[in-house]
Amino acid sequence: MRDDPxxxxxxxxxxxxxxxxxxxxxKVLAVDDLSFxxxxxxxxxxxxxxxxxxxxxxxxxxxxxxxxxxxxxxxGVPYHxxxxxxxxxxxxxxxxxxxxxxxxxxxxxxxxxxxGLPAARVARVxxxxxxxxxxxxxxxxxxxxxxxxxxxxxxxxxxxxxxxxDEPANGLDxxxxxxxxxxxxxxxxEGHTVLISTHVLAEVEQIADxxxxxxxxxxxxxxxxxxxxxxxxxxxxxx
Amino acid sequence: MIPxxxxxxxxxxxSRTTRVLVAVTPLFCALWACLPALMPxxxxxxxxxxxxxxxxxxxxxxxxxxxxxxxxxxxxxxxxWSFLASPRRGxxxxxxxxxxxxxxxxxxxxxxxxxxxAGAALLSSQGHPALSADVxxxxxxxxxxxxxxALLGVGLGALIRHQVGAIALACLLFMYGDAFLAWLVPDxxxxxxxxxxxxxxxxxxxxxxxxxxxxxxxxxxxxxIAAAVLAARxxxxxxxxxx
Numbered sequence: 001m002r003d004d005p006x007x008x009x010x011x012x013x014x015x016x017x018x019x020x021x022x023x024x025x026x027k028v029l030a031v032d033d034l035s036f037x038x039x040x041x042x043x044x045x046x047x048x049x050x051x052x053x054x055x056x057x058x059x060x061x062x063x064x065x066x067x068x069x070x071x072x073x074x075x076g077v078p079y080h081x082x083x084x085x086x087x088x089x090x091x092x093x094x095x096x097x098x099x100x101x102x103x104x105x106x107x108x109x110x111x112x113x114x115x116g117l118p119a120a121r122v123a124r125v126x127x128x129x130x131x132x133x134x135x136x137x138x139x140x141x142x143x144x145x146x147x148x149x150x151x152x153x154x155x156x157x158x159x160x161x162x163x164x165x166d167e168p169a170n171g172l173d174x175x176x177x178x179x180x181x182x183x184x185x186x187x188x189x190e191g192h193t194v195l196i197s198t199h200v201l202a203e204v205e206q207i208a209d210x211x212x213x214x215x216x217x218x219x220x221x222x223x224x225x226x227x228x229x230x231x232x233x234x235x236x237x238x239x
Numbered sequence: 240m241i242p243x244x245x246x247x248x249x250x251x252x253x254s255r256t257t258r259v260l261v262a263v264t265p266l267f268c269a270l271w272a273c274l275p276a277l278m279p280x281x282x283x284x285x286x287x288x289x290x291x292x293x294x295x296x297x298x299x300x301x302x303x304x305x306x307x308x309x310x311x312x313x314x315x316x317x318x319x320w321s322f323l324a325s326p327r328r329g330x331x332x333x334x335x336x337x338x339x340x341x342x343x344x345x346x347x348x349x350x351x352x353x354x355x356x357a358g359a360a361l362l363s364s365q366g367h368p369a370l371s372a373d374v375x376x377x378x379x380x381x382x383x384x385x386x387x388x389a390l391l392g393v394g395l396g397a398l399i400r401h402q403v404g405a406i407a408l409a410c411l412l413f414m415y416g417d418a419f420l421a422w423l424v425p426d427x428x429x430x431x432x433x434x435x436x437x438x439x440x441x442x443x444x445x446x447x448x449x450x451x452x453x454x455x456x457x458x459x460x461x462x463x464i465a466a467a468v469l470a471a472r473x474x475x476x477x478x479x480x481x482x
Contacts, residue, residue, distance in 0.1 A: 025479075056481075063326045064319060064480040080326035091323055097316030099254070106253045107320075114246035114324040154320060 014075040014088045014162040015040050016061065016195055021070035023056055023217075030056045032217035033070070038195050038210070043188045045208035045225070046197040047234055053217040054197040055093075058166050061195075062091050074162065086115040090155030092148070092165045100140030104131055104150050107139060112157055125153040130179070144171025152183075163187065165196040169203060181207055205230040213238050243325055243334035247308075251338050254311070257304055264300040264346050265353035271296050272354045276361040283368045290358040291374055294381035295440050297350035298388040301343040302409055305392020308339045310402035319480055328476050332468065335393050343389025347382040354378070380440035380453060387436065387460050388413075394467030398475055435459040 016038035023031040031053040038044045048054050059065040061072040063079030074082060074089055082088050098107055108122045126132050129149040134142070139150065148171055155163060163184075169177055177200075184194055185207055198204050205225070213221040213234060220237040251257050271293040280286035309332070312318040321331050355378060362369040392409065399405035413433055421428035428434040429450045438456025451459060 059479070059481065062323060064322060066477070066479060082326070085326060086324055093319055097319050099250070099311065099315045099317050101255050102250070102253050106249065110246045110249050110253075111320050111324055113249060114243050114321065116242040 014160075014193065016074055016162065016164075016193065017076075018057065018061070018072045019070055021057065021060060021072055022068045023053070023060060023065065024068050030217055031060070031067075034214060034217065034219055035070075036212045036219055036222045038193060038212070040193050041188065041191045042210045043184060043194040043196065043208045044210040044212060045204040045230070046195055046212050046214075047199075047201070047204075048197075048214040048220075048238055052214045052238070054214065055166055057214070058091075058164055058195070058197060059093070061164060062089070062093075064093075084115065084158070086111075086117070086158030086160065088158070088160055089162045089164060090152075090158065090160040092151040092155050092163070092168050098139040098142075098147065098150065101138060103136050103138055104142075104153075105135040107150065108154060108157065111154055115158055117157055121157050121159075125156045128156055128183075129153040145173055145176045148172055148176070152180075161191075162193045163195070165194065165198075167198055168196065169198055169200050177203055201230050201234060240330060240334065243330055244337050246324075247334045247338040248341075251308060251342055254307075256307055256311075257342065260300050260304050260307075261342070261346050261349070264297050265349040267300070268294055268296050268350040269353040269357035272358040273361055276358055276365065276367075284371065284373075286367060287358075287362070287369075287371055287374065288377065290362060291354060291377045292381065292440060293358070294347075294351040294354040294378055295384055295436070297347050297381070297385040298436065299410070299414070301346050301385045301389040302392040302395075302413070303406055304342055304346065305339045305389040305394075306396040306405045306409060307392075307402065308335055308342075309393045309396025310400060310405050313400045314402045316482065322480060329472055332393070332397050332471065332476065335397075336390055336468070339389045339393050340386060343386040344382070346389075347385035350385065351378040351382050354381075377440060383457065384436040384439040384460070387439070387457070387464065390464045391432070391460075391467060394464050394471060397471035398467050400475055429456075430459070432460060432463050435463070 019035050021031055021034045034057060046054055056065055057072070060067050061074065061079065071078065079085060104126065105122060108125065112121055126135050129152050131146065131149050131153060134146060139147065142150065148168055152168065168180060172180060181203065188194055196204065208225050211221065211223065211225045211230065215238040221233065272290050275286060275289035280289060312321055322328055325331050359369040395409055396405050399408065417428070417431040417433035420431060429438065434450055435456040438450035439453050439460065450456060
């Protein structure tokens, strides 16, 4: 048990740093000398046109894609060196990566067991994302929005202090969007860090306090979001 | 390692395909055992060997179970969750080897039992001798062989990653490829995976080509598994997971 959650959380805080990161797939240079830092305890919007290298960058942070050079570190170390990684970082990647034959609860249970987390976490995260009623339905019959919620539930299993989200608003209806916005606000309010890639500028503008914009694998702009409209800024630097 | 093994066990148990294959395999072996029981044979011993060797037919299913267990993760993209929970990828494969080895053992044992019951019942109903001192060895060899095929399936799955491709290649290789090579160069058969597995079952070939002793066949087959797993470890397992 933690004596004082606030203090423990501060000690556990996982900063995100990308330094001179490069990745080429064959002849295609997906990420080119990219450097940025995500301030702890902020919601940072990660923006850029399609094919800018956002997903590749996030996957390098999560140890799924190997950088050609440079580094992408969480709390100073690459993902694969994190001790009990799901308790540090939660990730939402594609909405479709579930076995269609498993129920939501079984999927979560498998990840929970693999990560050595307490049994009560499955019910808790299902409740957090509002999927209790669908817990024992097969994922194959889920809508895109429900899959997004299940992905977020999976990310939250380890009670991480950092969330890395790739287009989490995909497939969410207006009510789902509002729910996600409220959820992320509350999450960041607890001092946690969020790095979120999205194309829905109006949505992210309401919650983000920091922005990283990339295009063609390179950094265009990075800094706090203050005053000027996000759409104007985005179109000016990446448009 | 233990949490990963428990997680894999849960996934294996929850998969409908695996459950269907576990149920179908013993039936398949029992049906195959009926054929030689009803056919004329050179001697009672040969007829018995032909009947109980059908327990080895479980190998196709155990191999497919192993391949599905590994490739299914790539097919459905769930490998992302597995590698996020355990970034040391080799451990995920080791956990799968442990679990699908166990599943393979259960399927193989059930299949040997079904072969024994169906074969013995039919042989005695036809008035033939149904049991001999060799039968337990033949069945034990079949169980070991089919279990090892499940492990080979996991190794091939990790190496090839593409589910349909891995199943097609494995079936072609082990159902026809080895036999074709043996037809071209008979002496080579004992060194091929199929020859090694058959040596484990104590099976003798009609063509007269000598197999390795059972322990040699087992070791050789284990070597093939190790080769597949190591190749996967150093070639495909390191690859980027992009979707």
